[in-house]
Amino acid sequence: xxxxxxxxxxxxxxxxxxxxxxxxxxxxxxxxxxxxxxxxxxxxxxxxxxxxxxxxxxxxxxxxxxxxxxxxxxxxxxxxxxxxxxxxxxxxxxxxxxxxxxxxxxxxxxxxxxxxxxxxxxxxxxxxxxxxxxxxxxxxxxxxxxxxxxxxxxxxxxxxxxxxxxxxxxxxxxxxxxxxxxxxxxxxxxxxxxxxxxxxxxxxxxxxxxxxxxxxxxxxxxxxxxxxxxxxxxxxxxxxxxxxxxxxxxxxxxxxxxxxxxxxx
Amino acid sequence: xxxxxxxxxxxxxxxxxxxxxxxxxxxxxxxxxxxxxxxxxxxxxxxxxxxxxxxxxxxxxxxxxxxxxxxxxxxxxxxxxxxxxxxxxxxxxxxxxxxxxxxxxxxxxxxxxxxxxxxxxxxxxxxxxxxxxxxxxxxxxxxxxxxxxxxxxxxxxxxxxxxxxxxxxxxxxxxxxxxxxxxxxxxxxxxxxxxxxxxxxxxxxxxxxxxxxxxxxxxxxxxxxxxxxxxxxxxxxxxxxxxxxxxxxxxxxxxxxxxxxxxxxxxxxxxxxxxxxxxxxxxxxxxxxxxxxxxxxxxxxxxxxxxxxxxxxxxxxxxxxxxxxxxxxxxxxxxxxxxxxxxxxxxxxxxxxxxxxxxxxxxxxxxxxxxxxxxxxxxxxxxxxxxxxxxxxxxxxxxxxxxxxxxxxxxxxxxxx
Numbered sequence: 001x002x003x004x005x006x007x008x009x010x011x012x013x014x015x016x017x018x019x020x021x022x023x024x025x026x027x028x029x030x031x032x033x034x035x036x037x038x039x040x041x042x043x044x045x046x047x048x049x050x051x052x053x054x055x056x057x058x059x060x061x062x063x064x065x066x067x068x069x070x071x072x073x074x075x076x077x078x079x080x081x082x083x084x085x086x087x088x089x090x091x092x093x094x095x096x097x098x099x100x101x102x103x104x105x106x107x108x109x110x111x112x113x114x115x116x117x118x119x120x121x122x123x124x125x126x127x128x129x130x131x132x133x134x135x136x137x138x139x140x141x142x143x144x145x146x147x148x149x150x151x152x153x154x155x156x157x158x159x160x161x162x163x164x165x166x167x168x169x170x171x172x173x174x175x176x177x178x179x180x181x182x183x184x185x186x187x188x189x190x191x192x193x194x195x196x197x198x199x200x201x202x203x204x205x206x207x208x209x210x211x212x213x214x215x216x217x218x219x220x221x222x223x224x225x226x227x228x229x230x231x232x233x234x235x236x237x238x239x240x241x242x243x244x245x246x247x248x249x250x251x252x253x254x255x256x257x258x259x260x261x262x263x264x265x
Numbered sequence: 266x267x268x269x270x271x272x273x274x275x276x277x278x279x280x281x282x283x284x285x286x287x288x289x290x291x292x293x294x295x296x297x298x299x300x301x302x303x304x305x306x307x308x309x310x311x312x313x314x315x316x317x318x319x320x321x322x323x324x325x326x327x328x329x330x331x332x333x334x335x336x337x338x339x340x341x342x343x344x345x346x347x348x349x350x351x352x353x354x355x356x357x358x359x360x361x362x363x364x365x366x367x368x369x370x371x372x373x374x375x376x377x378x379x380x381x382x383x384x385x386x387x388x389x390x391x392x393x394x395x396x397x398x399x400x401x402x403x404x405x406x407x408x409x410x411x412x413x414x415x416x417x418x419x420x421x422x423x424x425x426x427x428x429x430x431x432x433x434x435x436x437x438x439x440x441x442x443x444x445x446x447x448x449x450x451x452x453x454x455x456x457x458x459x460x461x462x463x464x465x466x467x468x469x470x471x472x473x474x475x476x477x478x479x480x481x482x483x484x485x486x487x488x489x490x491x492x493x494x495x496x497x498x499x500x501x502x503x504x505x506x507x508x509x510x511x512x513x514x515x516x517x518x519x520x521x522x523x524x525x526x527x528x529x530x531x532x533x534x535x536x537x538x539x540x541x542x543x544x545x546x547x548x549x550x551x552x553x554x555x556x557x558x559x560x561x562x563x564x565x566x567x568x569x570x571x572x573x574x575x576x577x578x579x580x581x582x583x584x585x586x587x588x589x590x591x592x593x594x595x596x597x598x599x600x601x602x603x604x605x606x607x608x609x610x611x612x613x614x615x616x617x618x619x620x621x622x623x624x625x626x627x628x629x630x631x632x633x634x635x636x637x638x639x640x641x642x643x644x645x646x647x648x649x650x651x652x653x654x655x656x657x658x659x660x661x662x663x664x665x666x667x668x669x670x671x672x673x674x675x676x677x678x679x680x681x682x
Contacts, residue, residue, distance in 0.1 A: 060578075064461060113578060163467055163468070186466060265269025
């Protein structure tokens with residue numbers, strides 16, 4: 001398989017389908033093993049049935065790019081014994097009939113490194129993981145991992161931020177597979193965002209990026225989704241969804257509410 | 266213990282590369298260790314910091330102002346003291362490099378004033394720092410106060426409780442102290458929290474990292490600013506004894522005082538270098554913080570280095586009676602030196618360290634920090650192996666901050682050595 005292999009195609013198709021339906025794609029982040037390993041499987045299925053893409057967060061002991069919500073869910077998941085092999089097994093065991101949203105993993109580098117890049121690529125491909133996002137892996141350090149993921153068609157998604165200079169923005173977008181994760185602000189996950197202020201930035205990313213652009217960090221409500229959706233191909237919702245799960249809400253229902261749809265009885 | 270291996274690490278980089286200044290390389294690597302593993306938001310800021318630091322250290326005017334602060338404010342050069350009675354008791358010739366006599370009571374100030382000067386030169390609005398034992402926090406607070414920069418210090422609440430006098434000192438020096446309640450609530454969580462702060466304002470905030478860890482250029486920058494310890498000590502030994510010591514011993518948490526002391530001796534092949542880590546209460550995971558002795562390669566806090574981690578890449582909780590050594594990582598230059606066998610790393614337990622502290626206080630009239638006491642215990646052990654050896658020991662700081670811990674241990678019935 002080439003760099004444009006299976007996972008990339010499933011991701012771009014999912015984003016394309018949302019666009020054809022006249023709405024921004026929604027990538028929904030849930031922490032693996034949270035609130036417990038038993039409950040997670042059901043939450044994953046519910047999320048995958050409603051979202052366009054699912055990001056499964058691999059909990060890490062030192063989540064330096066995350067705000068309080070994801071720190072809390074990660075710590076709980078680790079206390080329940082969540083590991084990367086368990087996550088891969090759980091994702092692999094997901095029913096795919098009817099077809100559900102492609103799954104990406106979001107992981108800090110160290111758990112992937114401990115698993116081994118080559119072994120991760122093989123195990124993740126077997127689990128039909130479509131892509132991988134690594135928040136502490138900048139472009140300069142990303143070649144060895146991408147070299148393992150490209151041949152098995154897993155998209156290594158790169159991140160850009162408002163602090164990324166123009167020249168660098170082009171390089172990062174050119175290297176990104178599946179989509180570009182455009183962080184909408186400085187800071188950690190979970191804060192709120194002023195959508196109007198990020199319009200120019202997202203337009204600039206979209207102009208240089210050969211792949212779709214998804215806006216993340218600070219997406220909390222249906223109106224955030226609608227406003228950011230005017231400038232990007234889709235949005236990523238993380239902390240707000242994890243908070244909804246903490247409150248006992250069904251994640252699929254929360255994703256529907258982000259689209260502005262009424263609760264189904 | 267890592268056996269002495271001559272030559273290159275797995276990456277092909279050699280000790281000669283390090284001595285000649287070819288490491289860290291352009292990617293910030295010491296062989297396979299180091300690099301820059303951080304969120305994209307910090308990449309431009311780290312690029313600017315590297316550029317600014319190189320420019321400053323190449324600028325004679327900057328070096329002069331740094332040298333003047335070291336001399337007039339910190340009180341450098343610090344003395345080299347012959348430890349008469351410990352030498353006699355241990356059957357060795359023990360010399361102490363007295364960083365405990367540097368202003369604010371530890372080596373941390375050498376780095377803090379250097380980076381604070383850099384922060385001012387680079388136009389930062391505010392400075393943030395992390396601290397474990399509180400010595401780096403106090404040093405940062407003092408340096409920022411001296412240069413008129415606002416300073417915020419992140420400190421784990423476990424550490425803040427066990428090093429309370431340093432919290433009071435930081436506040437008196439005008440710093441805001443933020444107690445970190447996330448993660449393991451020690452140094453490691455404080456670094457996580459300082460990084461989160463920096464990610465929120467990478468342009469206006471200067472992150473004054475206190476150890477030789479973190480993403481490039483920090484391990485290099487901190488070593489350059491701490492190398493004054495080794496340069497002074499090497500000159501001092503030659504002047505006092507007419508030759509180089511047989512061994513140089515320092516404690517290693519993240520490893521800033523050790524790298525500063527060791528670096529100027531790397532080319533002296535006949536000088537044995539010994540890094541002492543915290544052996545805590547045992548050799549099981551979670552019972553110690555002896556990273557170079559028991560760790561495996563991984564990525565934490567922005568660089569690839571040796572780490573204490575489980576098989577799934579989760580960083581382990583550590584234990585040490587010494588807050589300054591209680592850290593699951595170690596600087597990338599130390600990992601490289603361990604790999605190529607130029608430095609030998611050993612662990613000293615809580616009990617041995619406390620005993621060495623008490624012995625030094627009784628014999629020399631010097632109360633060393635618990636961190637430095639680990640080095641003393643390591644030197645004592647080494648002296649038994651090499652009777653009559655000349656040993657240079659980095660006494661990295663003073664122990665006043667540890668009196669509360671010692672009282673607590675006494676009340677709890679002491680420690681088993």
